Amino acid sequence: MSDNLDLQKDSINFECETGNYHTFCPISCVAWLYQKIEDSFFLVIGTKTCGYFLQNAMGVMIFSEPRYAMAELEEGDISAKLNDYEELKRLCLKIRKDRNPSVIFWIGTCTTEIIKMDLEGIAPKLEAEIGVPIVVARANGLDYAFTQGEDTVLAAMAQKCPTLENKNIRTKSEGEDHPPLILFGSVPDSVANQLISELGKQGIKVSGWLPSKRYTELPSINEDCYVCGVNPYLSRTATTLMRRRRTKLIGAPFPIGPDGTRAWIEKICSVFNVEPKGLKERELKIWENLEDYLEIVVNKSVFFMGDNLLEVSLARFLTRCGMIVKEIGIPYMDKRYQGAELKLLQQTCQDMGIPLPSIVEKPDNYKQLERIREYKPDLVITGMAHANPLEARGINTKWSVEFTFAQIHGFTNSRDILELVTRPLRRNNSLQQLAWNSYTNIKI
Amino acid sequence: MKLAYWMYSGPAHIGTLRIASSFKNVHAIMHAPLGDDYFNVMKSMLEREREFTPVTASVVDRHVLARGSQEKVINNITRKDKEEQPDLIILTPTCTSSILQEDLQNFVNRASLEAQADVLLADVNHYRVNELQASDRTLEQIVSFYIAKAKKYNNLDLAKTFKPSVNIIGSYCLGFHNTHDIAELKKLFNDLGIEINLVIPEGVSVNELKKLPKAWFNVAPYRETGLMTAKYLEQEFDIPYIDISPIGVLQVAKFIRRIENILNDQGLNISFDEYINLQTKFVSQSAWFSKSIDCQNLTGKKAVVFGDATHAAAITRILSCEMGIHVAWAGTYCKYDEEWFKSEVEGCCDNVIVTEDHGVIGDLIAKTEPAAIFGTQMERHIGKRLNIPCGVISSPVHIQNFPLSYKPFMGYEGTNQISDLVYNSFTLGMEDHLIELFGGHDTTEALTSSLSADTQIVWQKDAQNELSKIPGFVRGKIKRNTEKFANDRKIKEITLEVMYAAKETVGA
Numbered sequence: 001m002s003d004n005l006d007l008q009k010d011s012i013n014f015e016c017e018t019g020n021y022h023t024f025c026p027i028s029c030v031a032w033l034y035q036k037i038e039d040s041f042f043l044v045i046g047t048k049t050c051g052y053f054l055q056n057a058m059g060v061m062i063f064s065e066p067r068y069a070m071a072e073l074e075e076g077d078i079s080a081k082l083n084d085y086e087e088l089k090r091l092c093l094k095i096r097k098d099r100n101p102s103v104i105f106w107i108g109t110c111t112t113e114i115i116k117m118d119l120e121g122i123a124p125k126l127e128a129e130i131g132v133p134i135v136v137a138r139a140n141g142l143d144y145a146f147t148q149g150e151d152t153v154l155a156a157m158a159q160k161c162p163t164l165e166n167k168n169i170r171t172k173s174e175g176e177d178h179p180p181l182i183l184f185g186s187v188p189d190s191v192a193n194q195l196i197s198e199l200g201k202q203g204i205k206v207s208g209w210l211p212s213k214r215y216t217e218l219p220s221i222n223e224d225c226y227v228c229g230v231n232p233y234l235s236r237t238a239t240t241l242m243r244r245r246r247t248k249l250i251g252a253p254f255p256i257g258p259d260g261t262r263a264w265i266e267k268i269c270s271v272f273n274v275e276p277k278g279l280k281e282r283e284l285k286i287w288e289n290l291e292d293y294l295e296i297v298v299n300k301s302v303f304f305m306g307d308n309l310l311e312v313s314l315a316r317f318l319t320r321c322g323m324i325v326k327e328i329g330i331p332y333m334d335k336r337y338q339g340a341e342l343k344l345l346q347q348t349c350q351d352m353g354i355p356l357p358s359i360v361e362k363p364d365n366y367k368q369l370e371r372i373r374e375y376k377p378d379l380v381i382t383g384m385a386h387a388n389p390l391e392a393r394g395i396n397t398k399w400s401v402e403f404t405f406a407q408i409h410g411f412t413n414s415r416d417i418l419e420l421v422t423r424p425l426r427r428n429n430s431l432q433q434l435a436w437n438s439y440t441n442i443k444i
Numbered sequence: 445m446k447l448a449y450w451m452y453s454g455p456a457h458i459g460t461l462r463i464a465s466s467f468k469n470v471h472a473i474m475h476a477p478l479g480d481d482y483f484n485v486m487k488s489m490l491e492r493e494r495e496f497t498p499v500t501a502s503v504v505d506r507h508v509l510a511r512g513s514q515e516k517v518i519n520n521i522t523r524k525d526k527e528e529q530p531d532l533i534i535l536t537p538t539c540t541s542s543i544l545q546e547d548l549q550n551f552v553n554r555a556s557l558e559a560q561a562d563v564l565l566a567d568v569n570h571y572r573v574n575e576l577q578a579s580d581r582t583l584e585q586i587v588s589f590y591i592a593k594a595k596k597y598n599n600l601d602l603a604k605t606f607k608p609s610v611n612i613i614g615s616y617c618l619g620f621h622n623t624h625d626i627a628e629l630k631k632l633f634n635d636l637g638i639e640i641n642l643v644i645p646e647g648v649s650v651n652e653l654k655k656l657p658k659a660w661f662n663v664a665p666y667r668e669t670g671l672m673t674a675k676y677l678e679q680e681f682d683i684p685y686i687d688i689s690p691i692g693v694l695q696v697a698k699f700i701r702r703i704e705n706i707l708n709d710q711g712l713n714i715s716f717d718e719y720i721n722l723q724t725k726f727v728s729q730s731a732w733f734s735k736s737i738d739c740q741n742l743t744g745k746k747a748v749v750f751g752d753a754t755h756a757a758a759i760t761r762i763l764s765c766e767m768g769i770h771v772a773w774a775g776t777y778c779k780y781d782e783e784w785f786k787s788e789v790e791g792c793c794d795n796v797i798v799t800e801d802h803g804v805i806g807d808l809i810a811k812t813e814p815a816a817i818f819g820t821q822m823e824r825h826i827g828k829r830l831n832i833p834c835g836v837i838s839s840p841v842h843i844q845n846f847p848l849s850y851k852p853f854m855g856y857e858g859t860n861q862i863s864d865l866v867y868n869s870f871t872l873g874m875e876d877h878l879i880e881l882f883g884g885h886d887t888t889e890a891l892t893s894s895l896s897a898d899t900q901i902v903w904q905k906d907a908q909n910e911l912s913k914i915p916g917f918v919r920g921k922i923k924r925n926t927e928k929f930a931n932d933r934k935i936k937e938i939t940l941e942v943m944y945a946a947k948e949t950v951g952a
Contacts, residue, residue, distance in 0.1 A: 019503055020520075025479030047539040047570070048455040051448055053482045072446040075571040078543055087445040094447060110477045110540040114509065141477030141540075142506050190910055194944055289949050366500075366527065385484035385497065392494035412944045415951045440494050 011346055012356050014333065019362035022385045023307035023331055024057060024401065025050070026139040026149030027107050031058050032405070033153055034067045036186045039102035039214045041095050042068035045088075045119070046109030067099060073111055080115075085122050089130065096132055103215040105153060108138040133215070135160060145331035147233040147308050147404060150186055154210055154237040158184075159244055161210065161221040178226075178272035180207035182219050182247070184237055185230035187409055189213060194410045195230065195255060202269055202276055210237070221245045228268055230255055230409060233309035235337035251337070253344040256310070257317030258286040258414050263344055286411045290321075293418035296425050298322035300378035303371075306330045306363050307383050308404050312338055314381070315357065316345040317417065324354055326375050329363035379424060392439035396424040450802045450822060452777035452840060453752075457538045458483060459578030460566040461499055463586070463669075464534045466616040466645040470586075471498045471530040471561075473520055475513070475541035475548060478503055490846050491617060500524060504540055513546055521555035521563060531650045532562045532586070539570040562650075564589060576668040576752070577780060579616065583645060584672040587653055591680065594654035602657050602681070608707050609639040611659040611677075614670035615646040620755065620839045621853050622646075628855035629665065629690070635723075636703065636716060644673075657681045661706045663699075665689050665854060667754040667781065684709075690854045691758035692862065693730050693766055696723075723856045730859035733867070734766050742870055743768045748812055750797070750805055750819040751838025753778040755853070757788040759818050759837045762862060764792035769866075772812045773797050775805065802826075816869040821845070835869040901927050902937045910940060925950055 027050055030042040044050055051070040058066070071091050076082040092104055108119050123134040137156045139149035183195070183206055196206045208219020221227075227241045228250040241247045252267035253260050262283045269276045287294075302318055304311040306329025315325045335342065349356050360368075365386070372380060372395065380390055380397045387397040402420055407413045457474060461483045464472040474480060484497040502513070502520040521533055535552050549565050556563035567585055568578040594600040610633055615626040626643060633640055641659035642652060662677055662685040664670035674685035684706050690699035700716045707714060724731050733739055747769050749760045753776045760774040774789045775797030776782075782798045789796060797808065806826045809817060817827045817834040821842050827834035836845055837853075852858040903911065914922055929946035930938055 019478070019505070020500065022481055022484060023479055025477075025482070045445075048451060048574075049457070049480060049539045051451055052454040052458065053479070055450055056482065056486060066449070070446075070448040072448045074446060077445055078571065082445070091445055091447050110504070111543065114540065114543050141479040142504065142509060145478055190913060193910075193940065197940070197944070286948060369496075383485065385481065385488050388488045388493055389496045412948050415948070419951070 012342060013358045014335075014361065015358055016361045017364040017367060019364070021306065021329070021331070021363045021365045021368075022383045024146040024383075025053050025141045026144040026146055026152065027054065027109060028057055028146060029139060029149030029153060030054070030068045030105075030107060033105075033150060033186060033211070036188070037103070037211050037213070037215055039216060040067060040105060041099055041101035041103070042105045042107060043071050043091065043095065044068065044107040044109065045071040045073065045112050045117070046107075047073050047111050050109050050111075067101065069095070078111070078115055084117050085126065088122060089126055092126060092130055092132065092134070096130060101132065103133045103135060105156075106134060106136045107149075107153075108136065108140060110140045110142050113138065113140050113142055133160065145307065145309070147231070147310070148236075148332065150231070151234050151236045154184060154186070154234060155240040157211060157218065158221070158237055158240045161218045161245070164220045164222055178204060178274070180222070180225045181205065181268070181272075182208045182210060182221060182225050182227045182241075183230055184210040184227060184241065185234055186211055187230060188407060191407050191409050191413065194412045198261070198265060198410060199268065201278075202265060202274055204268060204272060204274060221247060223247065226250055226271065228252055228264075229337070230264075231310075232313050232338055232341060233332075235334035238337050251340045253316070253341045254313045255409050256313040257320065257417060258283045258290075258411050259320045259348070260313055260317060260341075260344070261409070261411050261414075263340075267340065282411060286414055290414060290418060293415070293422050294321055296422045296429075297418070299324065300425065301326050301375065302379045302381065302421075303368075303375065303377040304328045304330070305365065305368055305380065305382040305386065305400070306360065307400050310403050310408075311381075312341050312345060312359070314403065314417070316341065316348050317414075318421065319345070319348045319352055319354065321418070322352070323379075325357040326377050327368070327371065328357050328359045329368060330359060330361055333359060333361045379421070381421075389440075396428055398424055452800055452802070452820065452822070454575035454840075455539060456568040456570045456573050456575060456578035457536050457566070459573075459575040459580075459669075460534065460536050460568055460582040462575075462616050462618050463579050463582040463645055464532075464536070464566075465498050466647070467532070467586070468647055468649045469498075469528075469530050470532045470534065470650060471500070471524050471528050472534045472536050473517075473524060474499065474501045474536045474538055475517060475546075476501045476504060476536075476538040477540050478505065480538055480540070487617060490841075490843050492846070498528065498530070502535075504544070509544075512544075513551070517548070517551040518555045518558075521551070522558050525555075525559035525561050530561050532564065533559065534564050534566055534582075534586075536566045537568070537570070542570045562589070562593075574780075576778065579669045580672045583613070583616075583670060584676050586650065587644070587656065587673050588676055588680075590650050590653040591656070600654050600657065604660060605639060605641060605658050607639050608637070608710075608712065609641040609659045611641050611656055611662045611683075612643040613662055613664045613673050614666040615643050616669060617646065618839075619666070619669075620752075620841055620845065621847075621851055624850055624852035625665065625854040625858070627850070628852035628857055629663070631857075632690070632696075632700075632855045635719065636700070638703070638707075657683065659683060660710055661685060661703070665754075667757075667784070668752055668778065689754050689758050691755070691858060692762040693724055693728060693859050695758060695761065696720075696728075696855060696859065728856040728859040730766065730863045733863045734768070738867065739767055742867075744770050745816070745870060746770050746772050746812070746814045747816045747818060748772050748809060748814045749774040749793070749837070750776070750817075750823055752776060753781045753785045753788075755838035757785055758853075759862070760789045760792045763818070763866065767866065770794075772814055773808065775799065816866075818866075818869070833869045835865045837865070900936070901930055904937055904939045906940045907938045907943050910943060 027044050034042050106119050119136045123136050127134045135156045137152040139152045223246040225247045227247045232254050238249050242249050250271050253263040255261040255264040262279050266276050301324040303326045311328050311330045315328045381400050387399050390397045406416050408417045461472050464470050481501045487493050487497045502517045552563045552565045662674045664674040664687050677683045686702050688699045690696040697720045704716050749756050756776045760771050763769040764771050771793035773795035774793040776785045777800045786796050802822045809826050817823050818837045820838050820840050824834040851861050926946040
């Protein structure tokens with residue numbers, strides 16, 4: 001963590017509220033991870049509540065024979081009348097028979113925490129018995145929010161990555177003039193290819209990606225590896241890679257928006273002593289292509305209620321786009337892992353001449369709604385629980401979860417972020433001739 | 445442990461929340477971990493709700509796990525009491541909190557000393573009842589609480605209304621076509637000259653519940669929610685109730701005749717025969733439809749039915765008795781109500797299936813090969829996979845089953861809606877069949893080949909691969925935009941780089 005910036009002086013104001021906010025349960029990560037890791041099967045060990053959430057949150061995905069299922073705990077499991085090991089063995093054998101996955105992920109939930117089911121203890125024994133690797137991740141709502149679920153899974157996977165027998169073979173082979181670089185964070189394959197190709201243009205080779213397309217293709221990780229995150233919510237994974245796998249972490253802003261992407265590449269280049277080529281021009285070109293969207297957002301104010309940990313990176317990008325960020329709500333703020341991103345946010349605010357926003361950790365939605373009433377922002381980025389009621393009060397909203405499912409990384413996808421951000425603004429432009437802006441009796 | 449991919453009914457607390465948030469000015473506080481407040485999303489999205497859903501969580505986190513909730517739950521109750529000033533706060537346990545075994549009743553007792561609102565603990569066991577049973581119980585719990593309260597303060601109004609009147613029990617949020625059904629029932633009672641005393645719980649203040657005994661009788665049109673309350677009111681005040689779901693011409697008539705009986709028992713002398721006759725022949729088109737040659741073509745066609753007990757039983761009866769369709773099997777996921785269901789559909793279908801396992805239903809449909817399915821959203825998807833049309837007749841449902849237009853299943857207008865649904869499902873199946881018989885639509889192929897024929901652009905293998913990964917419904921657009929981008933720049937070969945550049949520039 002080379003970027004230990006001094007955030008104390010005059011800078012961003014950090015607050016922490018009550019944690020009464022709406023977000024998705026972290027088990028939702030199975031929805032995108034099972035698609036990313038093609039030979040996996042995700043078994044969520046929990047109750048009907050977990051199942052109900054997944055089935056409703058995942059919408060139509062549930063109908064396409066997904067490679068995930070619930071191990072639904074019954075009263076006998078809770079009261080320990082049934083034997084956990086035998087029960088899990090029975091289910092995993094069935095999964096092996098029906099789907100033949102290369103790996104089974106066990107997603108621990110609130111219930112397995114409370115009844116202290118020893119998943120980590122059972123897994124190695126069962127793994128040996130049934131011959132399928134089992135990875136245990138505790139993605140529960142007692143400890144984590146939404147995207148942090150991916151963090152728990154990747155942290156568990158990081159420990160399963162192979163090591164090379166002879167690390168000399170690996171270092172500086174194939175004409176590389178830098179130590180191996182492993183990127184971490186789940187993005188769709190095409191986004192991964194785009195980022196790999198951007199780094200390739202700088203002569204930097206990506207040796208591996210956590211997670212890979214298939215579990216059987218997990219990258220080898222050695223002490224001489226450098227690692228760099230692409231998502232802001234991966235602090236446990238980063239910690240695991242540093243402490244358990246002894247890698248060196250490149251603390252960079254995240255490649256979200258053209259500014260973030262450039263800063264991300266520059267940081268990686270600087271660590272490898274590579275002089276970046278043509279990056280400035282590339283960034284400029286992207287900005288030019290965004291012109292039509294920028295006209296819509298400039299000088300508009302935005303309020304992040306906070307639920308997916310992408311908030312700081314998005315706020316930084318939107319500030320650069322000319323928007324005024326009123327508040328950055330965020331479930332959890334790792335000032336070390338997000339250090340470079342925070343620094344870039346601070347720099348961006350200075351460059352754009354706007355005041356530094358408050359970052360509100362563990363926000364209180366009720367108090368936030370009071371602040372929204374007061375500020376009347378042009379756009380509120382929020383969960384679906386609040387979106388319709390806010391729209392009914394004449395406040396534009398963008399559903400925050402879409403940012404986690406859309407392609408938002410790299411130069412190539414900058415348009416997609418603005419496509420999302422401007423959608424409510426464009427929609428309401430076209431509805432403006434209709435005089436109905438308030439759909440409730442209560443004035444906001 | 446049970447391997448489960450899909451559930452027909454949700455966990456118990458969802459039932460409690462559906463009842464609590466249907467009342468006016470009732471706030472529910474869930475004792476739950478972060479992320480369990482997913483109910484708010486469902487209500488806000490499915491019902492396109494304009495108001496904030498009156499449900500919050502008293503978050504169970506790692507600290508609570510270590511030290512217990514202590515003052516946290518009480519503070520959250522009293523805080524909501526001040527902020528929202530509700531009439532009633534319901535503390536709702538979840539599956540997580542129920543295994544913590546904290547004395548929630550004690551928190552409720554202490555909080556109610558301080559709060560202006562009444563405070564109740566929802567009496568449901570997560571590992572024994574499902575969403576539907578919990579909703580039934582919670583409604584009864586709230587009603588009996590306020591009846592007891594009124595008795596205590598001696599302001600219970602027992603005098604019957606001057607004109608015959610009814611309570612409708614079972615209007616609640618996130619129910620299948622529920623608002624339309626209730627509107628249709630109100631219309632029906634209006635036609636019959638019966639006043640509506642109270643419709644509960646949707647939109648009613650808990651303070652009005654003491655008026656319940658004024659009604660001459662109760663109706664509980666849904667088997668799943670409301671019956672317990674109707675029985676409680678019968679026991680307590682000797683108010684007769686009707687548990688017939690007025691779905692389908694025959695059942696509506698039976699429903700109205702029962703009303704007639706009840707009213708005549710209470711000293712009136714009325715007959716609704718003429719009304720039933722007129723409505724059946726001229727307002728409902730359903731009876732005539734059954735007689736028409738369209739419906740003749742449906743005779744003996746094979747169908748299967750699956751859903752909650754109320755709807756699956758009603759639709760089975762309509763298909764079999766009113767339309768002459770052959771119901772190969774009818775089923776429900778309401779296992780706890782198995783006996784009732786079996787007796788209801790007796791004689792209307794070859795077999796009865798009671799299961800909560802969608803896999804069993806899927807296999808059964810595949811084996812039966814019906815001409816149409818009437819089921820939930822799950823059966824619709826099974827139908828899609830097997831190429832069998834499906835009419836959705838029961839929860840669980842998607843947002844498209846919360847239509848903006850008037851689509852009741854109950855009453856005389858309901859019979860029209862159901863006839864359309866049944867008929868459309870079958871004709872679509874026919875159409876498909878005919879298309880196949882005559883070789884299908886072959887225009888798609890011709891159109892695409894002529895469009896791409898005038899471009900001489902070559903797609904490199906990598907790019908082609910990438911293109912194939914893009915979801916089908918946008919692939920064509922992206923292909924065209926990328927080719928146009930390449931054409932404009934006189935690029936002859938599309939590589940991955942060209943694809944990305946096209947996306948960066950024109951958003952392809």
